Amino acid sequence: MTATLSPAVARPAHVPEAAVYDFDMFADPAYVADPHARVLDLLGKAPGVFWTPRNGGHWMLLSHEAIFNAARDVETFSSELMPLDKVEQMQKMMPRHVPLPLPICVDPPAHMKYRGPLNRVFGPKAINDLKDSIRTLAGELVDAIRPQGACDFMSAVAEPLPVQVFLKMLGLPVARMDDYRALVRAHLSDPTPNPMDSVKKLWRIVDTIKDVLEDRRANPQDDIISLLWQLDIDGKPTTMDDMENYCVVLFVAGLDTVMNGMGHGIRHLAQHPELQQELRANPALIGDATEELLRRYTFTVPPRIIGKDTVFAGLEMKRGERAMLFLPAADLDPKAFSHAERFDLKRENKTHIAFNAGPHRCLGSHLARVELQIVYEEMLKRLPLFRLDPAHPPSFHCGHVVGVDTLHLLWNP
Amino acid sequence: MKIRIDKPACVGNARCAAVSAELFPLDDDGYIAVSEIAVPPGMEQLARRGARACPERIIVIEEDVAKS
Ligand code: HEM
Numbered sequence: 001m002t003a004t005l006s007p008a009v010a011r012p013a014h015v016p017e018a019a020v021y022d023f024d025m026f027a028d029p030a031y032v033a034d035p036h037a038r039v040l041d042l043l044g045k046a047p048g049v050f051w052t053p054r055n056g057g058h059w060m061l062l063s064h065e066a067i068f069n070a071a072r073d074v075e076t077f078s079s080e081l082m083p084l085d086k087v088e089q090m091q092k093m094m095p096r097h098v099p100l101p102l103p104i105c106v107d108p109p110a111h112m113k114y115r116g117p118l119n120r121v122f123g124p125k126a127i128n129d130l131k132d133s134i135r136t137l138a139g140e141l142v143d144a145i146r147p148q149g150a151c152d153f154m155s156a157v158a159e160p161l162p163v164q165v166f167l168k169m170l171g172l173p174v175a176r177m178d179d180y181r182a183l184v185r186a187h188l189s190d191p192t193p194n195p196m197d198s199v200k201k202l203w204r205i206v207d208t209i210k211d212v213l214e215d216r217r218a219n220p221q222d223d224i225i226s227l228l229w230q231l232d233i234d235g236k237p238t239t240m241d242d243m244e245n246y247c248v249v250l251f252v253a254g255l256d257t258v259m260n261g262m263g264h265g266i267r268h269l270a271q272h273p274e275l276q277q278e279l280r281a282n283p284a285l286i287g288d289a290t291e292e293l294l295r296r297y298t299f300t301v302p303p304r305i306i307g308k309d310t311v312f313a314g315l316e317m318k319r320g321e322r323a324m325l326f327l328p329a330a331d332l333d334p335k336a337f338s339h340a341e342r343f344d345l346k347r348e349n350k351t352h353i354a355f356n357a358g359p360h361r362c363l364g365s366h367l368a369r370v371e372l373q374i375v376y377e378e379m380l381k382r383l384p385l386f387r388l389d390p391a392h393p394p395s396f397h398c399g400h401v402v403g404v405d406t407l408h409l410l411w412n413p
Numbered sequence: 414m415k416i417r418i419d420k421p422a423c424v425g426n427a428r429c430a431a432v433s434a435e436l437f438p439l440d441d442d443g444y445i446a447v448s449e450i451a452v453p454p455g456m457e458q459l460a461r462r463g464a465r466a467c468p469e470r471i472i473v474i475e476e477d478v479a480k481s
Contacts, residue, residue, distance in 0.1 A: 116442075123443030124427050350428075351468040358469075361424040366443065 008053035014316045021046040024054040025301065025324060026399045035402045036264075036297055039328045040341050048333075049313040059306075059315075059323035064336035064353070066313055067325045070304065071358035074107045077323060078307035079360060081105065097241045099202045099248035107307075108359050117231040118246070118363055121224055127366040130169065134371060137164050138378040146383060149413035152392075152406050153266050157379075158259040159184065162371060166254055170247070171223025172212055179208055184255050188403075205251050206244050213243050250364075256401055257300065258368050262375050263394075263404025264297035265290070268343065269376070270388045270409055275343070280380050288345050290373040295352035296343050298331040299402040302356055327353060328402060386411040414457050416450040416464065419471040429472060432463040 005027045011020055023042065025031070031038040048063030061067045070077040082090075084106065091098060103114035120126065138161055145151040163181055167174050187201055213225060220226035228246055231238050269276055279286050306321045317323070331352045332340045338349075355362035362368065379386070388394065389408035397403050416436075425444045429437035436459055440446040452460045464472040 119425065119442035119444070123425075123441065124430065124439065125441065125443070348465075350466060351470075353468055355426070357424070359424055361426060366427065 006055045009057040011051070011053060012057070012318075014318060015051045016315070019047060019049070019051050019315055021050040021052060021060070022054065023050075023052045023060065025052075025060070025326075026055060028398070032396055032398050035299075035396050035398060036328060036332070039326075039332055043329055043332060043334070049315060051315075056322075059317060059321060060326050061323060062326050062329035062333070064330040064333040067327065067330040067353065068357050070312070070323065071325060071353070071356055071360070074359065075307050076310045076312065076317075077304040077325075078107050079105055079111075079302075079304060080107055080307075081303060081305050081322075084110075094199075096203070097244060098199055099206060099244045101249040101252060102245045103363075104249060104253070104360065111359055113234040114245075115359075115363065117228075117233055121227055122363050122367060124366045127370055130165070130367070131370055131374070133168060134161075134165055135374050135378065137161060137168075138374050139382065142378050142382045147413050150389065150408065150410050153409050154259065154263055154404055154407050157375065158262040158266070158404070158407075161262075161375065162255050162258040165367075165371060166251070169224050170209075170212075170250070171216065171221055171225050172209065176208070183208060183251075187252065188256060202248055205248055209247050213240065213247070253362075254364050254367070256403070257364075258371050260299055260401055260403035261294065261297075261368065261372055263407050264299060265293040265372060265376060266379065266409070267388070267394055267404065267407055268293060268297065269379070270386055270407075272343070273385055273387070276380060276385055278345075279376070283377060283380070285345060286376050286380070287373055290369060290376060291350050291352070292343055292345060292347060293376075294354040294369075294372070295331045295337070295347075295350070298328045298352060298354040300354075300356075301326055301328070301400050301402070302360070303400065325356065327356060384411050414452040414460060414477055415475040416452060416460055417473050417475060418445055418448050418450070420445055420448040422469060422471045424469055426468050428466040428468060429463040432466050433459040436460060437463050 005024050008022065011017070023046065028038065030041070043062060046062060049066050050060050052058060052060055061070055082105070087100065103111050106114065141157045141161055145156050159181065163177065163184060164174065167177065167180060172180070183205055186204065216223070216225045217229050220229065228243060229238050233242050279289055302325045304323045304325060306317045306319055306323060309319050310317050330336070331354060334340050337347070355365040386409045389410045392406065392408035394407045395405040397405055423445045425442065427439060427443050429445065430439050433456070436450065436452070436456055438446040461474055464474050
């Protein structure tokens with residue numbers, strides 16, 4: 001994907017010159033060409049916390065220590081990018097309810113009101129019960145490509161698998177798979193400067209799901225939508241607005257992320273035949289490999305807004321400024337991980353923060369881990385040695401999710 | 414040996430239980446269920462590994478004072 005650098009804005013007076021580093025987290029050419037190589041390069045060149053003039057000007061937190069502290073200091077590093085009273089005002093001016101990505105966009109203590117009910121549904125026990133059906137889906141997708149000897153892994157496996165899992169979990173009709181894949185693609189397409197376009201995308205998601213939401217309200221079944229209808233949210237029974245909020249957040253947070261995680265992991269495996277060999281010989285190591293791939297290729301960048309004037313890492317930050325928790329750098333920080341650039345199955349310190357730290361720790365982390373591990377297991381079990389197609393090198397996009405656009409693989413069928 | 418956990422600070426990573434589900438019991442939401450664990454003999458190594466696996470660094474091991 002080609003991207004143009006955003007214009008640089010002037011440095012505010014309270015930001016010292018030494019804290020400025022010019023980095024465009026959406027369009028930096030070296031970053032878009034090979035994201036994690038550029039992250040390693042940045043770690044060697046840029047300060048652990050810096051201010052960049054790109055994309056309107058914002059703070060970037062790189063060091064593991066800075067991000068770990070910021071993620072847990074929710075008063076200073078707030079997730080309420082738009083204050084809740086403003087959100088309410090905006091809702092009143094709209095012709096219909098605008099789905100909110102709860103609980104991502106609220107700070108504690110209100111955060112738990114919306115997150116609490118979801119925890120059990122996505123907890124390790126509930127997710128464990130899904131393993132067999134996820135494995136069946138993954139196996140079918142890989143078997144379908146095996147005779148071809150080549151594929152774009154992203155469109156053949158990485159995108160359809162999480163969509164199918166999502167449909168199954170929520171109890172949505174699998175026959176409408178193509179509609180949902182179109183929604184995912186529309187959601188991922190280039191954002192336009194008009195915020196109404198993003199709102200319309202959210203409405204399209206809701207429109208596709210709405211009839212099932214209505215149906216499960218009256219006829220509960222054994223699926224998540226039915227479960228969510230039976231919850232208490234902040235002491236009140238679930239409303240249609242709550243359901244729209246939850247379905248949209250699960251759609252947005254659960255599909256785009258897992259598929260890119262798979263892309264980064266499979267790319268590494270395709271580049272490292274010796275690792276494929278080791279894991280094929282000893283599949284019990286694939287769990288450790290999944291964790292180390294998450295660390296080595298951490299790929300999301302949660303945004304925060306400074307909630308009160310502060311001094312952080314020796315720098316003055318003002319209320320209302322934006323800060324990015326640049327997780328890909330935290331997990332490659334040499335101060336936190338020895339030989340951080342190395343993929344090391346036997347790494348002693350496994351405490352990566354690919355799912356962030358603090359109260360917003362990814363709700364879907366248990367599901368994501370299971371989906372990732374199963375994809376690696378089934379790819380290694382069902383395909384012979386696979387490699388990158390030299391004629392079509394992988395392509396990437398950068399932003400809040402650092403993703404893989406295409407990943408062409410070859411093998412001898 | 415004892416394990417002490419800052420239970421209110423748990424955010425539900427469940428990495429301790431991935432090391433030993435027996436030693437680190439979780440509640441139904443996937444958060445740690447207890448704040449103190451007496452480590453049965455023979456499980457000391459698992460206890461140390463479970464503590465080290467916590468991304469929030471809220472699990473501490475209290476070694477027994479050496480008996481003389
Ligand atoms: C490898 C895949 C994934 C990665 C790397 C990932 C990463 C993250 C990160 C870093 C956050 C924290 C955001 C913040 O601090 O602002 C987060 C939150 C969240 N994730 Fe994931 N995620 C993944 C998969 C999933 C899946 C499969 C689901 C669906 C169930 C999901 C649902 C959520 C939700 C609902 C939140 C908000 C939690 C809160 O605010 O309390 N994620 N994710």
